[in-house]
Amino acid sequence: MSRAVAAPAALRIGELARRVGTTPRTIRYYEELGLLPGGAARRAGGHRSYTEDDVTHLAELLHMRELVGLSLEELRGMTGAEQARAVLRAEFEAGVPDRERRREILTEAIGHLDLQLALVARRQAQLRSFADDLRRHRSRARRLLDADGGPRAD
């Protein structure tokens, strides 16, 4: 079994978009800004070709933008070495021989994940605070309602 890795099953832009819940237009725009490669690997007919790693990466970008609220410029800054990371990742998965190099790559990846987790945690705290406000208002209205016509079920 000489390198019997399952075929990468390359995706076209429409399938990638469907997988992560976005549109081809958004993917091309991200590529234009340098957030995604895509421009590199083209197959016959000039069609863009993507891998499973691209699915993961793009999903991450979309979550950081949509859920965490980062701008595309902030995403570019945060994943400044993302392009490089993609290269490192490929290098890694190809089986890097140098042990120290592997440690470097993994350590950087963990640092990046920790930063993302911190931003997610901040957003979660903001949402909890907002939810608390809403529940306070609800309780106040509930008390007034009960005081007004006497308590009732619900």
Added chain:
Amino acid sequence: MSRAVAAPAALRIGELARRVGTTPRTIRYYEELGLLPGGAARRAGGHRSYTEDDVTHLAELLHMRELVGLSLEELRGMTGAEQARAVLRAEFEAGVPDRERRREILTEAIGHLDLQLALVARRQAQLRSFADDLRRHRSRARRLLDADGGPRAD
């Protein structure tokens, strides 16, 4: 003490913006879309005048947009009767005599708050799911790192 309510302490647009963490431009834009009154109460010089209720209302709109991710069109839809609600609220705080009317107003307010809380809960679930993904990736990288060079004190 005839109606000795503390003076409403009217705010100008800049102060309102500062209080909720936004800009005058955004407030004028929301007013243009019908999300805020503001056009109604003007004082000398044509300056817009706001109340503490406006602070609460605007903060709610901004949170639903920024944290929950609703579009301004969706906000218009959700708070369709918001304009009416503001009137009802004023009516309420002025001390509505009709008990049934008060119950109606409060019941509608609670329903609205429940809808908002449901949308917040959905967003929180999405963030938890994303955080889980990130933690999974982090664990994987951690395991590879430990396997590579032996465990170490993080």
Added chain:
DNA sequence: TTGCTCCTCACGTCACGTGAGGTGGC
């Protein structure tokens, strides 16, 4: 050969940002 998806312009839109030029309150 017929659909279907893809391609590149390029203009439109949403939610504001940012001056331009001027008037009013403390």
Added chain:
DNA sequence: TTGCTCCTCACGTCACGTGAGGTGGC
């Protein structure tokens, strides 16, 4: 009277949406 904040256009920007017109893979 001097700043400071406010006002109304109005053009710019960010993150895409949406055809227009055409080529390529199954």
